Amino acid sequence: MQPHVDGHGFAPPRHRPLGRERRTSALAALVITVALAVGTLVAATVVSAGLARAAALGLTNIRDGVAIAVLAGLLFAGLASMAADVVELRRRRDD
Known part of the structure; x- marks a missing residue:
């Protein structure tokens, strides 16, 4: 059985602070945040378009x-x- 992993994600292990990798880690977190925001906007747009189409057909x-x-x-x-x-x-x- 593997030992318990205390940290996860983009954070380094506690015994090894980030050096030059700090910029890469921050960029990865930024890209993921932007991708999540864009995905949420796309999903909201699709749902809105679907509701508008259903309303135009008189279904809702x-x-x-x-x-x-x-x-x-x-x-x-x-x-x-x-x-x-x-x-x-x-x-x-x-x-």
Whole structure:
């Protein structure tokens, strides 16, 4: 059985600080963040276009779209809150 891995992602092991790799690690994190944002925008655009098409065909009510938008907004707010909590817990643990 493998030993427990304390860290993951782009962070270096605690016993080996980043040297020249810092820029590469930061660039990788930036690229992933931008890709996630673009993917979210593409998904929102596709869903909006689908709702508009369904509304044009008379298959849905405009209130359905508002309900979906509110649900998606609450989902993203909850995920952001959870991510902030994880960051805060890690910061407290490291202090």
